[in-house]
Amino acid sequence: MSPQRPITPQHVAFIMDGNGRWAKQRLLPRAAGHAKGASQVRKVIENCVARGISHVTLYAFSTENWARPSDEVSALMGLFLKYLRGEVADMRENGIRLRVLGDISAFSTEIQAAVRDAEESTAHNSRLSLHVAANYGGRNELLGAMKAWMKANPGAPPEALDAAGIEAYLYTKDLPAPDLLIRTGGECRLSNFLLWQTAYTELYFTDALWPDFDAAALDKALIWFKGRERRFGKTSEQVQL
Ligand code: FPP
Numbered sequence: 584m585s586p587q588r589p590i591t592p593q594h595v596a597f598i599m600d601g602n603g604r605w606a607k608q609r610l611l612p613r614a615a616g617h618a619k620g621a622s623q624v625r626k627v628i629e630n631c632v633a634r635g636i637s638h639v640t641l642y643a644f645s646t647e648n649w650a651r652p653s654d655e656v657s658a659l660m661g662l663f664l665k666y667l668r669g670e671v672a673d674m675r676e677n678g679i680r681l682r683v684l685g686d687i688s689a690f691s692t693e694i695q696a697a698v699r700d701a702e703e704s705t706a707h708n709s710r711l712s713l714h715v716a717a718n719y720g721g722r723n724e725l726l727g728a729m730k731a732w733m734k735a736n737p738g739a740p741p742e743a744l745d746a747a748g749i750e751a752y753l754y755t756k757d758l759p760a761p762d763l764l765i766r767t768g769g770e771c772r773l774s775n776f777l778l779w780q781t782a783y784t785e786l787y788f789t790d791a792l793w794p795d796f797d798a799a800a801l802d803k804a805l806i807w808f809k810g811r812e813r814r815f816g817k818t819s820e821q822v823q824l
Contacts (some may be wrong), residue, residue: 591810592762594638595631596784598776599624600768601792614658623660625670628651628679628713630798636714640684642776646720649689656710660694663717667697671704678710681744685719685759714758724730726753755780763808765801767793785811 593705599620606616624641627693631639644659651659667681674681698717722746731752732744750756761777769790773781785808791800814822 590809591635591805592785593636594759594761594763596640596642596761596764596777597627597637597791598642598764598766598768598774599796600766600770602794603795605792613655616794617655617658617662621666621732623794623796624666626798627801628711630801632677632679632711634801636711638714638761640714640716640755640758640761640777642716642719642774644685644717644719645775646718646723647775649718656766659809660691664683664691664694664697667694667701671701674701674705674713674779675708678708680705680712682712684713684714684716686723687718689718699735708819712758714755716754716776719754719776721773721775724753725749725779746752749779753779760784763787763804765789765796765804767791767796767800783815785813 602616602620603613604616605619606613606823609615628639629682643663648659649656671681673679680752683702690698728749728751729744732748733739735752736743736748755777758780760780760782763774764777764781764784765787766772767789769788771786771788773786777784787807789796789800789804812819812822
């Protein structure tokens, strides 16, 4: 097997889509779908740990999700706070490091404090790094990185800006790029998620709704990933050398 035939992805990113439809199928309010989706997060993380994946990034709330009905936004905020407070002790004990990617200043002071507490109390862990993208948008992240670079390099000519210059100011600056992105819920798009970081990520789309995304569904995605040839712009012949 060539080194370009990956075995287990180091970093898996998830777009957790389909909570609303899961609820609708059961004649439940959308918030019930998100609650089920939030409980599924724990199982997916456990399954990722068991499979030796070392980084997981979850798209929990986008910069565009503020435009949803206010009761749904409130329900998502409540679930995020509950998750942060309820899972931190188990994360600490199970070697999971939690970090939030995104502009958390838009959240309530309670959520901001819970984020800081969860990040600080799991900072020493290294078994699996869990990155929760919250109030995250790829375009905002890129714009912010370019502005930050310009502020750090006043008067620099445009030619001085390179890829490393941008990466240094992304939320993901010290993370490997995702090897595999899994989107549940049947849509085949990135929806403003990790636009820079997914340049060479393998993209996997499944019709399974997020609350139904169980161990078997993860294994199916990992088997698909094993069959990919990662060429990073080279030819098949080159990477098989
Ligand atoms: C998309 O499904 C899902 C979201 C916008 C929110 C995802 C949030 C969670 C799973 C719970 C909170 C997260 C954590 C980390 C505790 P959708 O509502 O667009 O579903 P639909 O397409 O079926 O309507």
